[in-house]
Amino acid sequence: MNNLDISYTRYLDPEGQVTTELPAFAQEQSKLIELYRRMTLARRYDGKLTAMQRSGRIPSYAPELGEEAVRVGYATAMKKEDVLLGTYRDTAAMLVRGVTIDEDLMFWGGDERGNVFAGPSEDFPLTTPIATQTTQAVGVAYAFKLRDEKRVAVTTIGDGGSSKGDFYEAMNFAGAWHVPVVFIIINNQWAISMPRERQSAAKTLAQKGLAVGIPGEQVDGNDVIAVCDVVSRALENARSGGGPTVVEAITYRLTDHSTADDASRYRDPDVVSAHWKNEPLIRLRTYLSESQAWTKDDEENLITTIDQEIEDGIAKYEAQEDLPPEAMFDHMFAELPMDLKDQREAVLAEFSKSEENGYG
Amino acid sequence: MNNLDISYTRYLDPEGQVTTELPAFAQEQSKLIELYRRMTLARRYDGKLTAMQRSGRIPSYAPELGEEAVRVGYATAMKKEDVLLGTYRDTAAMLVRGVTIDEDLMFWGGDERGNVFAGPSEDFPLTTPIATQTTQAVGVAYAFKLRDEKRVAVTTIGDGGSSKGDFYEAMNFAGAWHVPVVFIIINNQWAISMPRERQSAAKTLAQKGLAVGIPGEQVDGNDVIAVCDVVSRALENARSGGGPTVVEAITYRLTDHSTADDASRYRDPDVVSAHWKNEPLIRLRTYLSESQAWTKDDEENLITTIDQEIEDGIAKYEAQEDLPPEAMFDHMFAELPMDLKDQREAVLAEFSKSEENGYG
Amino acid sequence: MAELTMVSAVCQALGRALKDDKDVVLLGEDVGVNGGVFRATEGLQEIYGADRVIDTPLAEAGIGGVTVGMAAAGLKPVAEFQFMGFIYSAFDQIISHVARLRNRTRGRLSCPLVIRAPYGGGIHGPEHHSESTEAIFAHIPGLRVVIPSSPLRAYGLLLAAIRNPDPVMFLEPKRVYRTVKQEVPDDGEALPLDLCFVLREGGDVTLVSWGAAVAETLAAAETLSGMGIEAEVIDVATLTPLDMPTILSSVEKTGRCVIVHEAPYTGGFGAEIAARLAEKGLLHLLSPVLRVTGYDTVIPYAKNEHRYLVSENRIIDAVRRAVAFPEEP
């Protein structure tokens, strides 16, 4: 079998001990505290969304428990003018990018207006059909290159998604066209019930880039410093004309695939528990505490502030006006074609008849 | 950039000189003569088909001038019970497999009966939609494995086709399922007007296998001994449970992409002429002559025999009864559904009215 | 005998097929240990092994292609696509090969396979989980498109589909996966393909439907009966090849027809049925052929979905317009 050579980056081990000298940005404690804050927001909000689904307040949700470091890390590495094309599990990254909680809640609540985020106004909405975002990212990157803009398209995909032909085609286009795009494979070891080992005979997922001649590397996806560092370098490389990179971030899905899933059907709870010792928040907190940069009080204050932020977001979400019935017509085209007018009228007539005070 | 390690096999160089000790089978001159005969048949028949298209006797054809060694080599390496899933350019391989000239002519003549070859009755017909045959090959190989049959599915694809997601998915399935399939990338340097270098940033196409954890290697596709040898080994490995392999055979398309193409629009005729010195027949003929195993007379006799064989095939093809009009209905389903009966009647009525003696 | 939901009836049919025919294999994402995200293959891997109930990598074009290869090589694969919204990557295989292999090879090779996919809205699923694109498949010569609307028909039609020597698209209306239960004996009896099922007789109007919308159609028929309008209700079941004789003879009797489906209006399969009536049944039509369907919009996310789906009220309105024609009801 052919030899390969794939690098793996980690700075903080699961016990919060530094294994290699930290990169420059991580020498500033304020930066690390901000990363910690972002991960904590992700964790708390994730728990809230899961709870809201359980109590019927939103129809479905794809949790990211245990995977916060990857998303916070890469989103922090991005510049505002870069463009993100994520999957359905990239909520934490969207928050870092500037999507507000009420906007995000609308999405999960089943309202298209949740995709109208003003913050990162060129970012794509979360994508359901797996891997389709990756070729789109190449198109976005092509536009950047053509217009000579120093911007990068960032796209994510799961370990499962990395089996899809679209992803391969995306990498190949990116390599052939040498455009500024970074592919982040978020390897959380599971694609619903399919474990990583059975998804592909490839020893690493980073080596997928080799098929198309673009560099691939691995990073400890539970080490937010490492993710941020590796992605920053890939971004700078792309921004300065160095072309695309594939980054495989290795993490672990600590919970069900989605609120419709029951992972206990297909994986051993003991193995899952064992993975809790690798989860990303503890290690950064330990490091910060041991560096005297974080106290119990800080932790409590942070959680209080974040929970309030979340509650405020929920309140704002719940105060939104309901979607009008005709909304389903009004954004299909820049201008509603004549042929759809009757249908729109019919819907209006039906629901003005039967609904007195809007959607209930 | 990551390091890779891809082997390249060649036994005979373009001048017909042995560069490495020949493999066992090639020590027998009769075997080499048979390979030479097969390549010569391919060359002569290819010229004939091209001429027939020019004179309007068949509507289109995809020539394989210069690429005979790959197809003759891999098809010779296959066992009868293996199954081939080729592209539109694999005519030479089909002849080796036992498809007759009249059957093949029917295909190119625009008659579905050309796909009813009795020889290799489980082989797939030539495939037009690029790369779709590769995932099918994995399904065939899966059936072999499930039934515990010692057979291998062989599938080919072009350098252009190797960019398609289907091919990647096929390799990934094959790796994950460890099924007996051999992927042969026939890199003839061009996909219509797209040169290999712009198709992908990958330095070799063999390394495409690495993305999915299956071995990849290169072979001189104009050295029929090398192709036969490398593919034989891959086949034996697959047959004995060793799993899939990707073989990149490097050759050169010496003529137009198809009879509808005009390659002078996009490539330099001088470069093409230079490639004539690498073409596969000369080097084997030189080697055989220099080994005193082949004379001018042998050559003349061979060509006479082959040309006769081709003429006989054409005569048989032309003696075929015309396709009846209703043929388009009669193989859509095992049994014609009620709902199609009227349509079939209509066609029969229309063409019994207007055509007195069949298709003209 | 226990009563089964439609999804359990599907599972029972799959188990039966695996048991009866060693060439039958199931494949798809999460169909193995997990038993499918809807549990349509629950417990089957345990009984028939991971070689015959096969978890695939996440790659739909690949699933399409390997299924073709398996079928041509003598197996009888039943592939599950997790949702119809994710089947599109397999279109090339479905259109270019599944539907054509027999014809291309004049029967030398064939594609005795079944492609299963849950389809339709109404479960408050995320985007792309609510598609109804059956009309696309129904336009591809060489495919059979079969849609059950009850546990019994799911069992009988799925067995028929698996035993059929040609490819079948078996589309399962997931909205009714668990809404009704029926006694479904595991007797291995298939139901006939290529025939409509007349679910209710009536002389005033013909209601033609399939899939999940059959439920609202039947409910509307009951309500209409209370209003003195007797509707004949036809479940098309096999869209293609279409059993037009059954529909035609009903419309010859009633003179009026309302077609009900969840898919968008324009180019939905309802158009084909209406068009055939305009061709073959014109002299019998006493009123316009009406279609009660989804709109020509993307099916909305959960919050607005109920306003898109066909409702009993919309069916009743249409029937009353048809019956009153040319007056307004």
Added chain:
Amino acid sequence: MAELTMVSAVCQALGRALKDDKDVVLLGEDVGVNGGVFRATEGLQEIYGADRVIDTPLAEAGIGGVTVGMAAAGLKPVAEFQFMGFIYSAFDQIISHVARLRNRTRGRLSCPLVIRAPYGGGIHGPEHHSESTEAIFAHIPGLRVVIPSSPLRAYGLLLAAIRNPDPVMFLEPKRVYRTVKQEVPDDGEALPLDLCFVLREGGDVTLVSWGAAVAETLAAAETLSGMGIEAEVIDVATLTPLDMPTILSSVEKTGRCVIVHEAPYTGGFGAEIAARLAEKGLLHLLSPVLRVTGYDTVIPYAKNEHRYLVSENRIIDAVRRAVAFPEEP
């Protein structure tokens, strides 16, 4: 001014668009140096550069996806799929994203792109080079499906498609790429989308067609005129959104309608038009709505292809049946 074939008119429109709007880019397999396998982009790379007339790797799903990304990022990409038979790998992008991005984001992002594909049979191409699957696209809400049938309409409609802020599937009937020439001034004038073109007036029967079959339809109309039957001929041009008012008012006048298309009968877009007549024009119909179409079979390889394609004779037969109805002609 030189007369242009349809394919040259396409090329002229593309050149015009590249010249007028720096955001326009072309991409596809062999569209660059080679100028496209049909020469629809001939010479354009030389003028506008390899950055704007872009050869892609051989990967249709990828072409679909990068086109979406380009469009959302502010370019106006025009993607060529070499033949309609190879577009299926891009379906996921077309159905899941092209048709939906505006709606999903309530207009925050959009897809101002054009997807071009030569389609239809009659050129004795190999298998998979002769597809007519326009009905599939016409069933997808959010897409415009536009089909020119002459050099002038190719030029004007393609410019309109490129300037349209929403995605357009622009399907070019390759059988007539070079059969007629017309003067096509490069005046940058677009033709209106979403409207049918009445190509010939007549009071006895309405012939509705699009694409290559318009040629046989017009020829049939001439022949019929010699038999005393005056046909109105409508080129639908934009299948969706459909301009039903133009068709309806013609049928209100003639009372008879024959629809002609090359695609298979069942579920072809002709069904939609016939269905709408059965709904909105019933009282005006003096005879069954007939469809002259391809059959529900795979379009045959070259040798039998002419027996599949719609012929002038078949159209004439159908019209005579319609006009004679209820008698046999």
